[in-house]
Amino acid sequence: SPNDGQVSPLLASESFTNEAMKLGTEFNFRESVTGLITDGKKGDLTVKGVKTTKGEYKAGAVVNTxxxxxxxxxxxxxxxxxxxxDSHEAGITAPIKPFLDPLVVDIRPGPEGKTANFYFGQNSEGQIIFCYTPIKIFSGEDRRSTSEFMPIMANRMVNLIPRFKNLTIRRLWRGLYPMTPDGVAVVGKPSGTHGLYLGIGMCGQGFMMGPGVGLNLASLITKGKPIIKQDVFDLLSPDRNFYSGKKEALK
Known part of the structure; x- marks a missing residue:
């Protein structure tokens, strides 16, 4: 779509951090959460803060992201x-002269029997970003690149656009998709708890959904209600049945 935008995740994260610091936010890096500061019991539990490897932080609201x-x-x-x-691999090339406007998605399964589809696009810097959807899902937290990704991806891309054979690959990476059973994010306040809010399970779309999720959680915490319509927000409820058979309700 001509109205689609592009943004660098690295630059965007830095920008969000800088703007948050201007508003008084404090960031604490390289410390792991070891527990929550709580009062009460299950079913009527109040979360009052977070315990980490470096200390404790008390707060009126704790957000799990x-x-x-x-x-x-x-x-x-x-x-x-x-x-x-589950993990997905992707890569990016060195810049070339811009020639590709849309995101290209080839929905055909690959002849190698391992790819359900593949897609690529060119960013504003001229780099080609590429990825494929594996037929076999790689569950777990392994983020090491595999030896099979690039040969499979190169074969599919060059067969579709032969001029890609001269591309220089700049880097590859493997990231994690936090998946829910129904393919829908979990956003809101779980029943039976107080002071704890969830913005999790983005199913690989967290970078796109993050700003909207943040706005709605901020409104929920400070005003008691989200910005979007309540019936839409309820689709994301932590209390829903994740195994009802309905998948990707928001799509």
């Missing part, structure tokens, strides 16, 4: 929220 590790944080409050990460 722990991505692939969200389930572990939930368990600290006695919650069972099924977030199971």
């Amino acid at each position: 722990a991505g692939a590790h969200a389930t572990q944080i939930c368990k600290m409050a006695g919650l069972s929220i099924p977030i199971n990460p």
